[in-house]
Amino acid sequence: MLLFSCSSVLKSSPCLHPPSSFLILPEIKTCKTIRDLQQLHAQKIKTGRIRDPFIAAEILKFCALSDHHRNLRYARMVFYQMEEPNCFSWNTIIRAFSESDEPFEALVIYHRMLCDESAKPNHYTFPPVLKACARVTGIEEGKQIHGQIIKRGLDCDGFVRSNLVRMYVFCGVMDDAHRLFNRSVESDDAWSDDVREGNVVLWNVVIDGYIRLGATEDARRLFDKMPQRSLVSWNGMIAGYAQNGFFKEALEIFHEMQMANVQPNYVTLVSILPAISRLGALDMGKWVHAFAEKNKIEVDDVLGSALIDMYSKCGSIDKALQVFRGLPQRNSVTWSTIIGGLAMHGQAKDALDHFLQMELAGVMPSDVAFIGVLSACSHAGLVDEARSYWNKMTRVYGLRPRIEHYGCMVDLFGRAGLLQEAEELVLNMPMKPDDVIWKALLGACRIHGNVEMGECVAKRLMELAPHDGGCYVLLSNMYASLGRWEAVAEVRLMMKEMDIRKDPGCSWIEIDGMIHEFLVEDDSHPRAKEIRSMLEEMADRSRSVGYAPDTTQVLLNIDEEERESVLYYHSEKIAIAFGLISTSPATTLRVAKNLRMCGDCHSSMKLISKLYNRRIIVRDRNRFHHFENGLCSCMDYW
Structure with missing residues (x-):
């Protein structure tokens, strides 16, 4: 005999599970694998007890939400064989798919739930449904579900509202997200301590939304207003500044974090190292490395690659090699990073030697590794070697060249004075050349004094990016190097009329x-x-x-x-x-x-x-x- 209705049980337990369930089905504790569960499932079918909605719900929960034994194919089969799935079962299968590689399926199941008379959505239904909308960026579906939430009077529920904010943020609709966020913040004083702590997460979500859109000033204004900040808050701002190219600001907020006595963690270090790399702040990079060692933060392949990249870009290739050699395990990312670092420092022979070592170690080279190799060849003028590696990349490893690979080869041919070959490669690329490739060819025309080709390339560049000052500057410099001052004046006048400014050194x-x-x-x-x-x-x-x-x-x-x-x-x-x-x-x-x-x-x-x-x-x-x-x-x- 059931003591609780579905809705009362769900409202009493945040884990979405009836407190009496283990008394109903204690055998599920003994299931260690999905095969064990299948045997138990078969037994319940044979005895007819599978018709008990809570027994079926327990079996569904195991195969849908178990961390180590999740099997959505089996969970779907269990769910659709239930005669009258209760609200808990609907919520379980929706949540399972919202967290899976098929989030849209959660919305399909939710639609079926709306058409079912036996169970109605409650405040535990909507968070996973909204999560599914966020993952598929389904803003139209999300707005419809928002209307259903209001209709059911659940828009004042803190957890539902938090997920609504998150959905709007992930769909990039920041005006609606901020409006809901403000309502949540205004009612913060009436919430429990647990929910108020969760509201810090909500602040972080909205800040992250602004960062995703590149609105770092809005993100910073919100960050400065936070009544309390978690480590995630600091890490989000540091990563946001670094990802949007505000490297000095990333370092500044990293310093503020330390002044606030907030201890950096693994994520902090991975987030700040790219900013340090771009600024060439070697002393700060050394401090980060020493901090990781002192605090026993594991230098794995991700942090190790970030450190190798930092030392390489800060001019200390020897230290980068030292970090690389000290890694307990090396994968294609770490190999690619050190190869790229050596190439950047003009150590072509060492870069190619490391590529060979990677092959001998049985590590499959990535397309990024080949960018490093081709770049090394370009800086050293190794034309024949570059052709050989290009063939190996395409014919031996079956990798399809990206635009970056073509850029390396155009740069290589251009430096070597093989302008016709460089131009042919650009014109026969399987993808549309970008401005970087055309600029590489235009720069080569300037170096080698090929005005005729340079003017043609410049024309293409102007059509592709009419307001990019780099093209005009390169063309002007080419004319200037040949003493054609009237042509220089014409280009400069064109820049002035179009309000195009040269980037200062x-x-x-x-x-x-x-x-x-x-x-x-x-x-x-x-x-x-x-x-x-x-x-x-x-x-x-x-x-x-x-x-x-x-x-x-x-x-x-x-x-x-x-x-x-x-x-x-x-x-x-x-x-x-x-x-x-x-x-x-x-x-x-x-x-x-x-x-x-x-x-x-x-x-x-x-x-x-x-x-x-x-x-x-x-x-x-x-x-x-x-x-x-x-x-x-x-x-x-x-």
Whole structure:
């Protein structure tokens, strides 16, 4: 005899289960596998007890929601054989599918429930239904279900409302999400402690919604208003800033987190490392690594790859190799990361050696690994080797080249002066070339002085991305390098009329854990006077040993003296001057730059490294340059 109706049982237990169920079916505790359950199921069918809705519900729950023995195919069969499934059974099967790889099936079953007279949806039905809507981004279905929730008077239920907010967030409808969120926050004082704690999760969900849309300012405003923050709140903001390109802001909030005495965890470290990588903040990266070791945070393949990438992009490839060699297990991601790091540093032979080691270790190369290999070949001018790896990728491993692979090959052919071959590859690609590929070809035309092809490429680029300043700048620079100043003026006028601005040269250097940023001809730093004095000293010492500025790198129609002056104040030279006055002798200087280094800066850095006995590492838009004792690791092929 049943003591509780379906609805009263569900309302009394947040786990969706009748408290008397284990008294009804204690044998289910002994089931260790789905086969054990099938035997029990067969026994209940044979004795006729399967008609008891709670016994059937127990069997359904085991195969639908068990962590280790979930079998939705069997659960579906059990459910559809139930004569009159109760509300608990409907909720169980809906929840199971909402958490599965078939979330839309949960909505189909919910529709059938609405058509069934034996059970009505309750406040435990709607959270998984809304979760299914969120997973399939079914906003229209979600709005209809929202109407049904209001009709049943369940829109004031805290858990239902939380899932409504989540559904709108995941569907990208932030206005409705925020409106519901505000109602939830306003009623927060009337909630229990457990629900109020859950409301912190709700704040995190809405913040994450803004981050997904790239609205980081809205996310930050909401974050600043939070009455209390969880570790997830901090991690969400750090990851959001990093993913949306606000790397300095990611570091700033990471520092705020530490000031608030919130202990970083594994997720925090994985989230902050990409921002550290992009800024070249090696000291901060070392701190993160040391923190992980001190607090016994496992450096697995994910964190290990992030550390390898960080050390590589911060100019310490030796440390990246050390982390790689210390990993307990290596997979295709970790191998690809170290290969890409070595390629970035111009160590082509080591990159190709690691690719061979990966093959010998029995690890299947990914398409990302081949991007690293082809990039290494490009930086070293290994044309024949690149062709060989391209064939291996497609014919041996059956990998389909992505646009990034084509970009590597176009860059390779362009650097090597094989412009016709590069153009043919672009025109015969199976996908539409993007602006990156066309820019690589246009840059090669500029380097090798092929104006005719360059003008054709520039025209295509302008059609593809008419408001992208990079194309106009490359075309203008090509004309300027050939002394065609009228053509330069025409391009510059076109840019002015279309309000297209050139990205200014920008360089970063980390000193004592702080990132210092410099623009071209920057005079805003507190130590600007000392920096200017050091720049003059660098220029005087360079001239004293016979150095003459390469004024052909100044792509402006000005007199020779002005050209020399412009060269002195390129952003990377300002960063190096600041590094020289801010660090002790023999300290390695590491600079990151947003653009490709010009030829004069490259020559200057070689000489400065020798004159000041400094190792200088510069990461420009394309690769790393290691300057030491008057030489560069790129061997002047860049």
